Amino acid sequence: MPTGVALQDVRRQLFDAAERVLLRAGANALTSRAVTEEAGVAKGVLHRHFADFDDFLVELVQRRIAGFEAWGATMRANAGTGDVAENVADAFTGILDPVGLGLIRLIIARDELRVRLRGERDHGIPYLAEATEMIAAYLTAEREWCRLPEETDARMLALTLVGTAHLIVSEGRPVDPGALRTIIGIGP
Template sequence: MPTGVALRDVREQLFAAAERVLLRDGPSALTSRAVTTEAGVAKGVLHKHFADFDSFLAELVRDRAARIAHLEAALRDSAGTGSVAGHLADALTDLFGPVELSIVGLLTFRDGLRARLRQTWPTGIPVLTEAAAAFASYLAAERDRGRLAPGADVDTLALTLVGTGHLLFSGRDGTPPEAAAVRGYVSSVLGGVVRDA
């Protein structure tokens, strides 16, 4: 690549390239050379912005996990309206897109990356841990509005929903499950705690 060419938002450009490589070729193919080649930049560009490739991957995961805040805000805003199961089914479908599933696969594949991220997430798997917290927050808001049973264990429900969603969406080669199936699983997990129609 010619020197002196200005790159707009290099960080996002590299993250997007990493996601494309991850989706297309899997975690074993994700190298600094594959990312910079995919992004159409010189290899040194990545190392100019990140200490090393593991630092780059850690920032990619942190960035994508931070996007869960938007999911949490949307859920919180929907509290008290519509169907609890419907909101959660939609949130699971948004959460478990191909990129997010690939990020979870990357975390499973790279021990060093998980170790590096333990400073931010001492337990659990980033993205999934953030999603469970978002779901628990939403479920607590619905419980406070009387739409869930007063004794509903929102933390356990949230973890169960995220685990169920991960299993439901994984390994499907980009074809998500039917919306009705997702809602059915959510309704089963929620069992008798939901008080809305």
């Protein structure tokens, strides 16, 4: 590897390669060797920048979570506009895209990764738990705008929506805003 390459560029190259491996071959194929081969770097490069492969995977997942948490902040800021169900369905398009589904499979399959990602939290599947928090915060904001019934339990509704959307998308179908509207209880 040439000298003078910025650390962030190498890390991004490795993360991008991991996403390509996930998309092409699935969670079971995601190994340090597969990532470094896809990135076109020596295997030692990954271990120079991360303590171990699980450390790399933790950061890969956390980068995705940070991205949709930023999206959630935008959703909350825009609460009161657009269609609630369309807004939620749009969020699921990003959260539960093929890379997101691959990461969820990886988290479920790798105990050590799941433990590291959970941190102090003793429940929930990391990534899906953060998605639930994001959707719950958005639904709370919409309830404050009186676009959801006052008695809406935003957290329970978010759990229902995330679980339902995950099952639908895992079957290869898109999330239907009409179905979300029915679950949310804001229309036919």
